[in-house]
Amino acid sequence: MLQVNYIRENREKVLERLSVRNFKQPELVDEIIRIDEERRQTQTSLDNLSAIANSSAKQIGELMRNGKKEEAEAIKQTTSANKEQIKQLSEQLLAAEQQLHQALVQLPNLPAEAVPAGTTPEENEVVYTHGSPAVLHEGAVPHWELTAKYDIIDFELGTKIAGAGFPVYKGKGARLQRALINFFLDRATESGYREMQVPLMVNEASGFGTGQLPDKEGQMYHVTEDNLYLIPTAEVPVTNLYRDVILKEEDLPVKNTAYTPCFRREAGSYGAHVRGLNRLHQFDKVELVQIVHPEQSYAVLEEMSLYVQSLLKELGLHYRVLRLCGGDMGFTSAMTYDMEVWSAAQQRWLEVSSVSNFETYQTNRLKLRYKGHTGKTQLAHTLNGSALALPRIVAAILENCQTPEGIILPEVLAAYTGFDRID
Template sequence: MLQISYIREQKETVKERLILKNFKEPELVDEVIRLDELRRRTQSQLDNVQAQANNMAKSIGELVKTGQRDEMEKARHTSVLLKEDARQLAEELAEYEQKLEDALVQLPNLPHDSVPRGNTAEDNEVMLSQGSKPSLPAGALPHWELAAKYDIIDFELGTKITGAGFPVYKGNGAKLQRALINFFLDEAGKAGYREVQPPVLVNEQSGFGTGQLPDKEGQMYHITGDNLYLVPTAEVPITNFYRDTILSEEELPAKNTAYTPCFRREAGSYGAHVRGLNRLHQFDKVEIVQVVHPDNSYKVLESMCVYVQSLLEKLELPYRVLKLCGGDLGFASALTYDLEVFSAAQDRWLEVSSVSNFETFQANRLKLRFRPRDGGKPQLVHTLNGSALALPRIVAALLENNQTPEGIRMPAALVPYTGFEVLR
């Protein structure tokens, strides 16, 4: 959530940055400022009336002591009127505060100055391309056909049990999933991230804190009986570890990693680009999350991006890094790098990670601050997260890029985890 003081002081800048993000209601900024003025004016009036009421209460006490009955009755009558005024003003203040919050939560985060202009993914800026696209043997298959050939992923069985987008992993397919999860967690541990195992159900406050609610209700699975949501990413529970918390500066950066299954309702379109593992309702992912000092967040963002690149290099996958344009940037993000791997049999790039800096946007919602070493006033932290990595498209690329007449070759870094060099 944007800070109201910044909106008030930098109204035109806020509007300009929101236009870059293709936000369609810049007039909402004016409404936020109007509601904030009403809120502050009402608060001032309430404070004044309450001060008068307090003074009147003291006066009544003095009048009682001196026996001035007539003056005392007048003072009591005035006190009743002041209390009624205070009650009405308190109700108005609560109404303005609620309307202000309802308006504020509709404003997305402002894009960083380096975010390129653009409307769609086609306008994203390619920052880096690494590795050579593999040459496949004649008759090479896409991963959904390889999955059937080697009997490692059963899409039809998943559809029978649950529905489309919920595959069943079998045999070496299940082992490959487990191998990747353990590999990613071990690598994150080496990079200084604390491994945690959070719940995969979260409440409304948690969804609000990281910006999923009220923006993405339609993409999240909702357990109506308990008003809980299945996590779309481990970012949600991990970041909410620190909700309503004041950290010491010495506790920064706070670095956590977790594996969770992730659940998203967004899949549902048709065509080769969403076949097989390309888009699922349930998938496995290892997430990295950092809570950092505001002065360091963009250095941290770059280091997180480099870390994800190192995983792709160890998996021997050709990849590229994109800086998202304003129109493709997420609601809560100030700057995002997407990392994509090349899928040889499909001849297309597949997104496998997003690494984002949210600056103070999530922290403001979470009321997450740190106390400076010099003992000054607590300040909002910056929060960042990244996929490290999401499994489905990694598996798709591993299967397609490494297929040989003898079977599917595993990258050397994974062999200690899979227990086999070639999936036959």
């Protein structure tokens, strides 16, 4: 959530950066400034009346102690009217604060200066490409045919049990999933991240803190009786570990990682681009979360991008890095890199990771601050990244590593799987 003081003092810049997102409600900025001005005027009037009431109370006390009851009663008559005004102003202030909050949560984060303008994925900027497309043998097939051929993932069985988008992993398919999770966690902890195990359900305050609520309410599974939400990513519980926390500057950066299943209601349209593992309602992911000093967040964003790329290189995958344009970024992000791997069988790019800097957008909601060496308390910056999301990584491995004799797995996974091929 943007800070209202910043919006008020930087109106033109806010509007300019929102235009990079192609934000459809620029008039909301002036509405926020108007509501805030009314709120501040009401606060000033309330403070003045409260000061008069406090002064009158002291004066009445002094008069009563000196036996001047008639004078004290006369002042009481005056202060009774003030009390009614104070009550009315307090109600007006609360209403203005609620109205301001409702307006503020509708504004997305401001794109960083490096973010290109644009509205569609085609306008994202390709900043790096690694490797070459895998050359497949004649008769190579997409992963949904490979999973059936080798009996390692069963989509129909998952539909029977739960519905579309909930696959069942079997035999070497299940072991490959576990191997990738352990590989990603080991690499993260070796790189200084602390492993966490977190709840798979969160409350409304947690969903609001990281920006999923109210923006993505329709995309989350809601346990209505308990008013809890199944997590769409480990980012939500891991970041919320620090809600309402004041860190010490010397404790920064805070680096955490977690493996969780992830749950998302929206599964998109039908067709080959969402077939098989391409888009699921439930999937596994290892997540990275960092809390950093504001001056370091963009250096950390680059560091996290390179770290995710190192995993893709170890797996031997052809990939590219995109800097997302303003209109394709998430609501809470100031800048995002997407990593996509090439699916040789499907002849298309598959997104496997997003790494984002949220600057103070989440920490303002979370009230997550740090105290500097001077004693001043200020908002930290948060970042997170997928390292990695498994479904499309599995799809790319199965497709790009297929041969007429079976699927030859990346060498780095052999120590985790206990086998080097699926046949």
